[in-house]
Amino acid sequence: xxxxxxxxxxxxxxxxxxxxxxxxxxxxxxxxxxxxxxxxxxxxxxxxxxxxxxxxxxxxxxxxxxxxxxxxxxxxxxxxxxxxxxxxxxxxxxxxxxxxxxxxxxxxxxxxxxxxxxxxxxxxxxxxxxxxxxxxxxxxxxxxxxxxxxxxxxxxxxxxxxxxxxxxxxxxxxxxxxxxxxxxxxxxxxxxxxxxxxxxxxxxxxxxxxxxxxxxxxxxxxxxxxxxxxxxxxxxxxxxxxxxxxxxxxxxxxxxxxxxxxxxxxxxxxxxxxxxxxxxxxxxxxxxxxxxxxxxxxxxxxxxxxxxxxxxxxxxxxxxxxxxxxxxxxxxxxxxxxxxxxxxxxxxxxxxxxxxxxxxxxxxxxxxxxxxxxxxxxxxxxxxxxxxxxxxxxxxxxxxxxxxxxxxxxxxxxxxxxxxxxxxxxxxxxxxxxxxxxxxxxxxxxxxxxxxxxxxxxxxxxxxxxxxxxxxxxxxxxxxxxxxxxxxxxxxxxxxxxxxxxxxxxxxxxxxxxxxxxxxxxxxxxxxxxxxxxxxxxxxxxxxxxxxxxxxxxxxxxxxxxxxx
Ligand SMILES: [Zn+2]
Numbered sequence: 236x237x238x239x240x241x242x243x244x245x246x247x248x249x250x251x252x253x254x255x256x257x258x259x260x261x262x263x264x265x266x267x268x269x270x271x272x273x274x275x276x277x278x279x280x281x282x283x284x285x286x287x288x289x290x291x292x293x294x295x296x297x298x299x300x301x302x303x304x305x306x307x308x309x310x311x312x313x314x315x316x317x318x319x320x321x322x323x324x325x326x327x328x329x330x331x332x333x334x335x336x337x338x339x340x341x342x343x344x345x346x347x348x349x350x351x352x353x354x355x356x357x358x359x360x361x362x363x364x365x366x367x368x369x370x371x372x373x374x375x376x377x378x379x380x381x382x383x384x385x386x387x388x389x390x391x392x393x394x395x396x397x398x399x400x401x402x403x404x405x406x407x408x409x410x411x412x413x414x415x416x417x418x419x420x421x422x423x424x425x426x427x428x429x430x431x432x433x434x435x436x437x438x439x440x441x442x443x444x445x446x447x448x449x450x451x452x453x454x455x456x457x458x459x460x461x462x463x464x465x466x467x468x469x470x471x472x473x474x475x476x477x478x479x480x481x482x483x484x485x486x487x488x489x490x491x492x493x494x495x496x497x498x499x500x501x502x503x504x505x506x507x508x509x510x511x512x513x514x515x516x517x518x519x520x521x522x523x524x525x526x527x528x529x530x531x532x533x534x535x536x537x538x539x540x541x542x543x544x545x546x547x548x549x550x551x552x553x554x555x556x557x558x559x560x561x562x563x564x565x566x567x568x569x570x571x572x573x574x575x576x577x578x579x580x581x582x583x584x585x586x587x588x589x590x591x592x593x594x595x596x597x598x599x600x601x602x603x604x605x606x607x608x609x610x611x612x613x614x615x616x617x618x619x620x621x622x623x624x625x626x627x628x629x630x631x632x633x634x635x636x637x638x639x640x641x642x643x644x645x646x647x648x649x650x651x652x653x654x655x656x657x658x659x660x661x662x663x664x665x666x667x668x669x670x671x672x673x674x675x676x677x678x679x680x681x682x683x684x685x686x687x688x689x690x691x692x693x694x695x696x697x698x699x700x701x702x703x704x705x706x707x708x709x710x711x712x713x714x715x716x717x718x719x720x721x722x723x724x725x726x727x728x729x730x731x732x733x734x735x736x737x738x739x740x741x742x743x744x745x746x747x748x749x750x751x752x753x754x755x756x757x758x759x760x761x762x763x764x765x766x767x768x769x770x771x772x773x774x775x776x777x778x779x780x781x782x783x784x785x786x787x788x789x790x791x792x793x794x795x796x797x798x799x800x
Contacts, residue, residue, distance in 0.1 A: 236271070236281060239264055242305040244285045249297050251628055255286045258622055321354075321361055321613055324526050325553050332364030333399075333525045336390055337515070339371050340382035342569035344389040346590045346605070346626070350560060353602075353609035355528055356394040365399040367522055371515070372405045373508045375498035379573060383500075385584065389592040393602045402522060404514050405500045411509045412462065414517050414547065415472055415491055419458045423546045424490060425449065426457035428470045438486050441479040447487065462507055467493045476542060488512070488539055512536050516543040524552050531556035531616060558618040565590055565623050587796060588755050599774045599784030599798040604634035631799040638774050638782060638798070643668040643675065645769075646705075646738040647750075647777035649760035650690035653742055656710050659684045659719040666706045668765075678765040680741050682707065687740040687761060700734030703727045705778065707739070738778050747792035750783060766793060774798065 243263040247255040260282050265271060271278050289297060301309050324332070334355040338348060359366040368390045372378055383403070391398050418424035427434065427446040437444050449457070461470045472491040480486050490513040495506050509517075519527065519540065527537065534556050541551035566572065567590055575581050585593040608630050612619070661683040668675045686704060696702055698712045701720060709720040709727045720726070727733065745761035752758050762777070766788075769775055773785045775795075783795035 236278075237285065239268055240278075240282050240285045241289075242301070242308055244282065244289045245297055245301045245305065246308050248286075248289050249294070249301060251625075253290060253294050253297070255289060256622060256625055257282050257286055259625055260286070262620070321357060321610055324358060324362070324555065327358075327362050327526065327553075330363045331525060332359060332362035333367065333523050334359045334364065334528060335367040335369050335519070335522070335524050337369040337371050337529075338386055339374070340378050340380075340386060342379055342382050342573055342591070343385035343584050344393075344592050345567045345569070346565075346592075346595075347560060347562060347567055348389075349393060349592060349605040350609045350612065351529060351557070352390055352393050353606040354557070354614065356397065357606055357610050358526065358528065360397070364525075366394055366397055367400050367402060367524065368398045369402040369518060369522075370404065371511060372403065372498075372500065373411075373511065373514050375494055375496035375508065377570075378499050380499045385593065392592065392596060393605060395602060400522065402518060403500070404509075404518065405498060405505075407514070407518070408501070408505045408508075410521070411491070411514055411517055412507070415509075415513075416455075416458060418474070418490075418546060419454050419472075420451065421546070422451050422454075422475070424472055424474050425454050426461050426470050427473045427487075427489075428457070428465070431468070438478075438483060441486070443478045443487075447473075447475065447478075461491075461493065465493055467495050467506075469493065474543060474546065484535060485538065485542070490543070512539045513543060516540040516547075519552055520544060520547070520549045526553045526555065528555050528557070528614065531558060555614055556616060557614050558616050560612075561618065561620045562590070562626060563620050563622050565626075567591075586755070587751050587753060597784065597786065598796045599638065599782065600630070600634055601637045603637050604630050607633040607636075627799075634799065635782070639776075640669075640671065642774045642776045642782055643769070644670075644776045644778045645678065645763055645766055646680075646740055647748055647760055647762045647780060648687050648689045648738065648740050649750075649758050651687040651740070651761055652690050652693045653685060653687055654693070654717055655685050656704075656717040656719050657684075659686075659708065659710070662707070664707050678763060680763060681744075682741045685742045687742055687745070688737055689760070692735065692737040695735065696737075697734060700732045701727055701730035702734035703736045704739045705736050736779070738780075748795060749792070750795045750797055751786070752797045762793065769793075 240260065243260045244255045247260055257279060261275070261279055264278065264282070336352045336355050338344065344352065356366050368387065370383060370386060387401060415424065425447050427444055429444045429446060434444055457470070458472070461472065470493060471489040473487045473489050476485055476487055478486050489510055491507055491509050493506055494508045497503055498505065515536070537554040544551045572581065572589060572591070576583060581589060584591050585597045587594055587598065659682070664680040664682060665677045666680070667673050667677055696712055701709050701711060703709050703724070708722040710717050711720055740761055740763055744764045746764060746766045748760055748762040748766070750758040769785050769788065771785055771788050774782060775785065776782050781800045782798040784798055785793060786796050787794040
């Protein structure tokens with residue numbers, strides 16, 4: 236059993252900087268050895284034991300062991316992660332591919348949508364094609380009016396402003412009506428006025444209802460009446476399919492219905508609304524969509540859409556679907572979140588605790604990080620359960636790749652305590668804004684014996700150790716007082732009783748800084764004077780702590796949003 240566990244622990248540890256996740260390993264082991272499901276607690280214990288052993292190994296050793304004992308697993312990993320290795324699409328021609336993102340206006344996009352939207356954009360990009368945004372609002376109920384603006388902002392952001400066209404379905408009712416009329420005139424659709432329950436019974440036994448057999452002229456009159464006269468629930472427009480189709484869902488399914496709800500965009504102007512499959516089929520054709528990529532929960536709808544297109548003499552696009560990504564335990568329900576915002580439990584869609592794009596953007600996440608995540612998962616039909624820690628580990632690593640070089644570094648001290656270091660020389664300390672890019676300039680900190688350090692650091696400074704004020708000098712604690720030792724970093728590094736490296740600030744001229752933390756709490760402290768030069772929206776790193784995005788900056792101080800470590 237240990238053998239089975241070991242290989243996944245090694246691989247997981249290698250993928251995530253030496254830290255393996257016991258639940259992820261458990262899932263992988265169980266997938267391969269179902270018989271172990273009998274005693275999961277025992278298995279989990281063993282996994283945790285193996286993780287302890289592996290985490291004690293240096294990272295080169297982990298890789299070496301994996302290469303030697305499980306070379307196949309390492310090879311698989313490499314193949315999966317080749318940059319830009321999205322599987323090609325069927326019948327895709329360079330310059331001709333058109334994909335679309337088609338959300339309903341219920342709120343802004345969350346991390347689940349980000350995956351689908353990114354994948355559609357990545358494929359459009361891969362084939363020098365076009366990405367469309369289509370807002371599907373033909374159900375006048377449950378529309379959140381702000382969502383139109385929020386969704387457009389999110390999709391433009393995710394695609395680096397590469398949305399070729401924004402289509403709003405409620406602006407296209409007349410177009411849907413004209414195709415509906417065409418289907419009626421061709422004898423391919425009919426208005427059904429049967430009682431809904433009765434019709435369901437007929438459908439179940441594969442029998443046509445009396446409406447289906449009426450002559451075309453009569454159908455047309457009924458269609459006109461549907462637009463003006465029939466009340467909600469009295470009539471639906473149905474496509475004539477095979478009434479004995481093996482799949483009952485495919486039998487004469489409905490295309491349009493009467494819904495007298497007031498629509499937030501069109502008011503009471505329209506009362507007959509297409510069902511999603513109908514408007515989708517027409518729009519995909521009219522806007523030249525070549526490839527439809529969406530969740531496999533849309534697979535049945537795709538069949539209906541293709542049927543509608545066939546009746547109109549059109550060629551259906553290529554359909555590909557992906558498996559459901561279940562973000563374990565993450566709160567991504569749009570309707571629930573909306574209620575909580577209304578009840579002031581959250582401050583808005585950009586509340587830092589939420590996995591919606593407005594919040595993630597405000598923290599400094601880059602669209603590229605989500606796109607990289609999506610490209611790594613790719614188009615796969617398997618359902619996946621992603622543990623939040625695992626998801627954020629990957630996205631944060633992708634994001635760090637992007638922001639690390641751009642983010643200049645500064646000192647931040649929370650809950651500051653003033654200390655005096657005896658014999659510390661007066662000095663103008665010059666530190667690079669970014670160690671890898673010395674040409675960007677330097678930060679200047681003027682000190683003379685007094686320093687502000689964080690209360691947390693202060694409490695953990697042990698007596699007798701050699702500690703270091705970063706980029707300034709070494710000191711020791713003797714009894715109650717701090718004493719300067721030397722400037723040399725080598726001396727600190729080689730000290731037999733090496734203590735902590737801490738960041739610090741001079742006692743004066745600092746900038747008050749508040750940081751909105753992940754849990755919604757505010758961390759308060761000071762940052763160095765040079766911070767005044769950082770613009771709002773900039774991403775910086777508070778040295779040895781974490782990355783933040785500067786949200787507001789004024790003479791009074793600065794407000795930042797926590798990004799990641
Ligand atoms: Zn009928």
